[in-house]
Amino acid sequence: MLKTFFTSFKLQNTYRTNSIIYSLKQLPLIKRILPNSLYKNKGLKIFAGIISILWEIINIFIGKVIYIAAMIFMALSWYKTNNADTFIHIFTFLTLAGGVLNTYMLNPTKDKYYAIILMNINAREYGLSNYYYQLIKLIVGFLPFTILFGMIAGVPLWIQIAIPFFVLGIKLIVMNYCIYDFKKTNKASNENLPTKFVWGFVGICLLLAYGLPAINITLNQTIFLYVFIIAVILGIVSLVKIHNFNDYRRMYKQVLTESNVYIQEKATGTQAMKDTSLKQIELDKNYTSNKSGFAYFHDLFVKRHRKILTTAVKKQSIVILLIIIAMIIGIQMNNDFKVKTNEILLVYLPYFVFIMYCINRSSSVTQAMFMNCDHSMLTYRIYRTPKVILGIFKERLKTLITINLLPAVLMGGGLALLLYLSGGTDNPINYAIQFVSIIAMSIFFSVHYLVMYYLLQPYNVNTEMKSSTYKVVQGLTYIVCWYMIQIQMPIFTFGIATIVFCIAYCLISLFLAYKYAPKTFKLRV
Numbered sequence: 459m460l461k462t463f464f465t466s467f468k469l470q471n472t473y474r475t476n477s478i479i480y481s482l483k484q485l486p487l488i489k490r491i492l493p494n495s496l497y498k499n500k501g502l503k504i505f506a507g508i509i510s511i512l513w514e515i516i517n518i519f520i521g522k523v524i525y526i527a528a529m530i531f532m533a534l535s536w537y538k539t540n541n542a543d544t545f546i547h548i549f550t551f552l553t554l555a556g557g558v559l560n561t562y563m564l565n566p567t568k569d570k571y572y573a574i575i576l577m578n579i580n581a582r583e584y585g586l587s588n589y590y591y592q593l594i595k596l597i598v599g600f601l602p603f604t605i606l607f608g609m610i611a612g613v614p615l616w617i618q619i620a621i622p623f624f625v626l627g628i629k630l631i632v633m634n635y636c637i638y639d640f641k642k643t644n645k646a647s648n649e650n651l652p653t654k655f656v657w658g659f660v661g662i663c664l665l666l667a668y669g670l671p672a673i674n675i676t677l678n679q680t681i682f683l684y685v686f687i688i689a690v691i692l693g694i695v696s697l698v699k700i701h702n703f704n705d706y707r708r709m710y711k712q713v714l715t716e717s718n719v720y721i722q723e724k725a726t727g728t729q730a731m732k733d734t735s736l737k738q739i740e741l742d743k744n745y746t747s748n749k750s751g752f753a754y755f756h757d758l759f760v761k762r763h764r765k766i767l768t769t770a771v772k773k774q775s776i777v778i779l780l781i782i783i784a785m786i787i788g789i790q791m792n793n794d795f796k797v798k799t800n801e802i803l804l805v806y807l808p809y810f811v812f813i814m815y816c817i818n819r820s821s822s823v824t825q826a827m828f829m830n831c832d833h834s835m836l837t838y839r840i841y842r843t844p845k846v847i848l849g850i851f852k853e854r855l856k857t858l859i860t861i862n863l864l865p866a867v868l869m870g871g872g873l874a875l876l877l878y879l880s881g882g883t884d885n886p887i888n889y890a891i892q893f894v895s896i897i898a899m900s901i902f903f904s905v906h907y908l909v910m911y912y913l914l915q916p917y918n919v920n921t922e923m924k925s926s927t928y929k930v931v932q933g934l935t936y937i938v939c940w941y942m943i944q945i946q947m948p949i950f951t952f953g954i955a956t957i958v959f960c961i962a963y964c965l966i967s968l969f970l971a972y973k974y975a976p977k978t979f980k981l982r983v
Contacts, residue, residue, distance in 0.1 A: 462583040522599040528943065531607045536802070537671040538794045542612040547676040549604075549621060550685065551667035555660045557628040562592040564636060564649045566713050574710050581707035586700070593629065597622045617679060624686050627693030634696030637703050646712035672788060672795060752849030759831055760857055766826045767819075767861055774817050774865045782872035789880050800880035803873060807892065807952045808945040810869070814899040815939040817865055820858050820907035821932075827854065828917050836981045844976035851912060851975060855968075858904040863897070870896030883949070891953035898960040906935070909967040912975040 530548045534541050563585055573579045600622035608618035636647045652660075670676060677685075749757050760767060789796040835841040870893040877883060877892065910932075916925035945952075 462580060462587050518595045518599040519602070523603050524940075526600075526603050526607050531611065532943070533668065534611060536668075536798065537674075538798070539671045539674055539676050540612075542614070543676040543678050544671050545608065545611040545613050546617060546621075546679065546682050547671060548667045550624075550677055550682060551663045553625050553628050555663035555667075556625075557632040558656050558659055559649065559652065560629075561633050561636060561647070561649050562629065563589045563633055564647050564713055566648060570710065571714050574707070575714060581710050582704060585706045585710065589633075589700075593626055596626060596629070600625060614679065617682065620686050624689050627686075627689030630693040630696040630700065631689065634699050637700060637709075640705075640709055646709045648713050672792075752846065753853050756850060756853035756857070759827075763826065763830055766830070767823055767857075770822070771819055771861055771864055774819075775868055778817075778865055778868045778872065782868070782876065785872075785876055786879060789876065796880050799876060800882075803877045803880065803892075804883060804888075804949060805946040807895065807949050807956075808942040808947055810873070810896060811899060811942040811956075812939045814866070814869070814896065814903060815935070817869075818862055818900065818903035818907070820862065820904050823858060823861060824907055824911040825917075828911075828915075833917065833981070836979075842976070842980060847912070847976050847979050848972060851908070851971060855905065855908055858908055859901055862900045862904050866897050866900030870894070885950060888949040888953070891957075892949050895949075895953040895956045898957045902960040902963060905964045905967050909971045912971050912979045915979050915981075918981060 526549075529552060530545060533548060534544050537544055570584075573584050574581045601619070604621040605615075605618045608615075608621070640646050785799065789799055840846060873896065874889045874893045877889065883889070910928065914925050914928040914931065916928035
């Protein structure tokens with residue numbers, strides 16, 4: 459089994475190395491310097507291999523620290539309950555949710571397909587060796603940060619050490635159930651396609667994790683001890699059954715087939731995306747428009763694709779409205795919650811940069827625009843002329859801003875209302891600034907993603923993303939928005955700075971799009 463693991467690790471490292479070299483060749487300027495024979499260069503492959511290994515090491519820790527800091531530790535300030543008990547409570551329920559969402563073994567990946575299907579590596583040895591490796595990474599990655607954040611929160615040392623093993627126990631129990639279900643039904647689970655039951659269970663766990671502390675109910679250390687002992691005992695039993703299971707090849711064949719991991723993976727995945735998209739297109743011949751030119755063309759596109767463009771936004775708006783209503787009820791019923799809400803709203807406006815980043819639909823909408831329009835239209839020379847490109851660009855910008863405006867208005871208005879109901883502010887202009895700054899963030903992301911799409915058009919004719927630069931900009935956007943979570947600043951100061959920045963950025967970005975889009979908006983090869 460150890461030999462199989464090292465073979466699989468080399469395979470994964472080779473795949474990552476080639477991916478890094480491919481990404482380097484997609485970067486502007488650099489791609490002109492690097493020759494096509496780059497993949498044969500031993501020195502560069504060693505360099506890329508070292509980066510791959512370093513990334514593997516970093517990856518063991520980076521996700522864990524972000525998870526604990528953002529999902530658990532930062533939430534402690536929301537509640538009046540004991541920090542140690544709240545930390546344990548939230549971690550416990552999030553672990554239950556994560557256990558059913560991420561099994562590790564049933565995650566369909568390319569390296570699994572290459573190893574088990576193409577190279578015919580022993581499926582049991584490959585699956586178990588990599589599964590055990592993931593579990594070891596889980597313990598090693600979690601332990602330093604459960605101790606660090608646990609100490610800060612006042613959690614006893616034994617619980618700090620026990621928490622990673624509790625997570626391990628839950629993972630084993632869930633995986634054992636998946637194997638039991640496979641034996642019973644002959645259908646393998648695919649963690650990338652969660653069922654409605656799984657999503658419902660996750661929703662309940664999230665509600666219990668963050669909702670119960672709001673009404674001063676948390677799991678205490680004694681309850682966690684009992685839960686931990688049960689998880690460890692069942693985890694050991696599950697580990698034995700997982701290790702003794704022998705039908706991994708048949709199970710993996712089902713998982714890999716259901717997730718479209720084939721030799722023609724990209725083409726098949728693209729076709730599946732297109733088929734899903736086509737089902738949502740409304741081909742009603744009665745659709746018409748009183749507009750003309752580019753506006754007419756775009757208006758028909760929006761009407762026929764309104765389900766793709768607006769369904770998610772409507773759902774977001776409903777969720778935002780429900781959260782605001784729940785917050786209002788909480789403010790009216792609990793004075794401590796009211797005071798804490800006011801304190802948070804007065805200084806946590808930067809946090810909403812990340813929230814607006816998460817709910818903004820511009821990235822998905824531009825992808826839909828390419829898949830359902832541009833991947834075909836860009837093959838025509840007239841569609842690539844400056845007049846047409848800029849004409850469509852203006853119409854799309856209006857649409858994107860409008861689409862994202864509904865949840866932004868609800869968010870901005872809801873925050874201003876919550877601020878007023880929770881005790882208000884000494885400076886009445888803060889209500890307006892809070893509302894306008896949320897709208898400015900929404901417009902910023904709308905402009906940002908559309909300009910990125912036109913200046914860095916990342917897709918080829920098969921809707922495969924081929925631009926490393928686009929991915930880099932996406933990553934930097936995420937990092938900046940994530941950094942904003944850590945900032946606390948008065949509404950007036952941050953709100954004014956945000957509004958000014960958004961206006962300046964939008965003007966500069968629109969200028970760049972108008973100047974360079976006719977040259978950059980084209981199909982990639």
